[in-house]
Amino acid sequence: MTETKPKDVKTIIKEAEDIKCAVQRSIYLMNEFLDGPMCGRCLPCPMASYEMRVILTRMSEGEGKPGDVEAIKRLAPDMQELSMCKRGKDIAGFILDLMESSQGEFESHIEKACPAKECKALFTYKVIPEKCTICGDCLDACKDNAIIGEKRLSYKSGYLPFEIADERCTRCGECIKVCKYGAIEEVDEKELAEVTA
Numbered sequence: 001m002t003e004t005k006p007k008d009v010k011t012i013i014k015e016a017e018d019i020k021c022a023v024q025r026s027i028y029l030m031n032e033f034l035d036g037p038m039c040g041r042c043l044p045c046p047m048a049s050y051e052m053r054v055i056l057t058r059m060s061e062g063e064g065k066p067g068d069v070e071a072i073k074r075l076a077p078d079m080q081e082l083s084m085c086k087r088g089k090d091i092a093g094f095i096l097d098l099m100e101s102s103q104g105e106f107e108s109h110i111e112k113a114c115p116a117k118e119c120k121a122l123f124t125y126k127v128i129p130e131k132c133t134i135c136g137d138c139l140d141a142c143k144d145n146a147i148i149g150e151k152r153l154s155y156k157s158g159y160l161p162f163e164i165a166d167e168r169c170t171r172c173g174e175c176i177k178v179c180k181y182g183a184i185e186e187v188d189e190k191e192l193a194e195v196t197a
């Protein structure tokens, strides 16, 4: 049986370039690194990378805990120092660089906000009633039947602004693209929690 050759770290980093969210990018790197397959020749590398993947995934799902960012900041340097090969050291180094350059993006996820709007659990789509002209364009764009509303007809009155059914919304963003009136917004879970508090 032929052994699958793991992807080199440069390739993994290049593949992740289009991912804007630093947490999502880190998850991609960890997934590719661990599933690559992981060689497991020394202990600190798989242990730290598995643990970082668990923490990062929880952060992206809105389940981040205080201390999670600090835990990654402890795990990554340990992994960088104790890994036996360049591959392990490079991945840990890249995560550390990302944390340093991301200007609080990791911390934002603990507060349930994804600045790049790529962690779907951390934001929601809302129609701003004052801006909605009831044109119905979003209704046609939404393939998931998540838009609630009736398109305005010139001979009828008494329409209500459109709404979005959050439980059906897949965060695809198509409605925002077609709304000419800027009546749909991405709202952080953090902001929603503050409004409803």
Ligand code: SF4
Pocket: 038, 039, 040, 041, 042, 043, 045, 046, 083, 084, 085, 086, 087, 088, 089
């Ligand atoms: S540091 Fe290198 S040798 Fe050690 S488990 Fe990771 S990939 Fe394998």
Ligand code: SF4
Pocket: 127, 131, 132, 133, 134, 135, 136, 137, 138, 139, 162, 178, 179, 180, 181, 182, 183, 184
């Ligand atoms: S496209 Fe915009 S303005 Fe038109 S119905 Fe939808 S939310 Fe309202």
Ligand code: SF4
Pocket: 125, 141, 142, 143, 144, 145, 146, 147, 164, 168, 169, 170, 171, 172, 173, 174, 175, 176
């Ligand atoms: S983000 Fe996508 S699924 Fe959600 S309401 Fe808009 S078009 Fe529909």
